Amino acid sequence: MDSVLAERLYVRRRLLNATALVLSGAAALVGLFFLGWILFTTLSRGIDGMSLAMFTEMTPPPGAPIGVGGLLNAIVGSIVMCVLAVLMAAPIGIAAGTYLAEYANYRRIGTVIRFVNDILLSAPSIVLGLFVYVVLIGAPMQVSQAIRTTEAGQAGGWLAGLADWLQGISGFSAVAGAVALGFIVLPVVVRTTDEMLRLVPTQMREAALSLGIPQWKVTTHVLYRAALSGILTGVMLGLARISGETAPLLFTAFNNSFWNLDLGEPMANLPVTVYQFAMSPFDNWQQLAWAGAFLITCFVLTVSVLARTLLLRKKMAHD
């Protein structure tokens, strides 16, 4: 009697197990299927739009024949803003990561900054774009208007000059776009620098310090060298993250249908161009949008794979 019961229980457990495992395999398949589908769509439609003109011609007017015009201004604008963003964010991020790992590792302020940094890492990018808009575009405009309403502001002189200058900088600009992107790179770099520096063995610090080397030299000459590939990985991952970011650029850099290298003016960029072209009803714009999406995807995948191999090589060297 007991053995029958046990047998039944056993069968039920095995059945449950088999169902769960089959379902998990199915979940993995379904997840990968959709992700693969998205990649496939981007690649197949993007390759259709690929041509030399993409890299040599400006964005065309709506409704132009397919094949006319390219994305040159958008590609160059994206490169300019991404490079600018990384140049601004990487030094600050590396410094902040150094502070966390070397000076505030076990202190409460370190815990707080790490916590805040992790929140920034996942904060909605559109909110960061709004933040930069208010600080760099909205606020200067309001201050300038406020000055103009005062008597001293109307009388001319330096106050009026200040108002003019503030009005001049308050507008969509490549700089504002780069700052917004910089705020997205920053937490990535902070986190990787912090983690990589903490991986450097303490003996290395002690050995260097015992030779009488000041701590800043230990950090810059010994620790940075040991953690270099890790820190570089962080910067690359940050770059991969911003190269497709659209939302924060919508109201900072805006977009531009023309060639522009003036950092104080709206600048064309790939993600916003792709967004506008994809949402438009024009065939030629939609095709260019897919080609742009293809470019972005290829770039992001390449940079992330490179970053990964860099990290992997370092790990192998350590082991």
Add this chain to the structure above:
Amino acid sequence: MAAATTQLDHLARSDARADRLFRLSVGAAGLFVLVGLVGAALTMAWGGREAFATFGLDFLTSDNWDPGNLVFGGLAPIVGTLITAGIALLIAVPVSFGIALFLTEVAPAWLRGPVATAIELLAGIPSIIYGMWGLFVLVPLLAEHVYPFLSGTVSQWPLVGWMFRGPPIGIGMLTAGLVLSIMIIPFIASVMREVFLTVPTRLKESAYALGSTTFEVVWDIVLPYTKSAVIGGIFLGLGRALGETMAVTFVLGNANRLATLLEPSSSIAATIANEFGEAFADLHRGSLLALGFVLFMVTFIVLSIAKLMLMSLQRREGK
């Protein structure tokens, strides 16, 4: 002798100065991260003060969003954000759990590494790609094959039917939730996989030795051990889904009103992305900033919970 001492003294002093300066500058960078987040929250609140002052609590409870008459109630986008993120979680959590289970217990060893890497790479694909795929591939498919059934048959069902009323045009919160779920699956799955790997092999082997099936080991040993971190990973995905802009803007239809799952609707991020560039009235802009503030606060809370949950597993591991 004396000269050598003074020279050494001098050197030591300049080293100490350089050390202080270095410490100060990296500390300033660390503080900058802190100020960045607090500053973002404050500027949002400051930019939205006009809207909060004008509409008071109505801003959160009224669904009347009328830029023409300068009346702004944000209920519809707020509800839209919550519902789309909810749908996304409903789909993404079980699928992610399946993927993590598959990658840690079921799949053959040679398959685990490549699939895990592929999923992590897919997490880096820019959200605009997901949005374009949603609009050009998923929307026509759903409009033709799935939504006619939902709006024709399911909408007649008692209790749940009303959710599926509306024209089967393929655009709306259900589609947005589907696209979002595909987007956050890689995030949640890779967090789950990572924390599943932290379970001590001894624990699992003991359970296997007692005769547990694979599913029993995962359900009764792995999940309880990693519970807090798994919830943390889910909240991380929720944070992403709430603040996601581009993937949602493409397929939501930009209609700022309360809607069923099949009607065009709106979310906070999509409303900001669609309207901010054309919001010329101060109150309109302020209202969008106020919406941004609401979004920021909600994601801040969600991400804080995620972080605390993830930290509690790390603490137990003694990190």
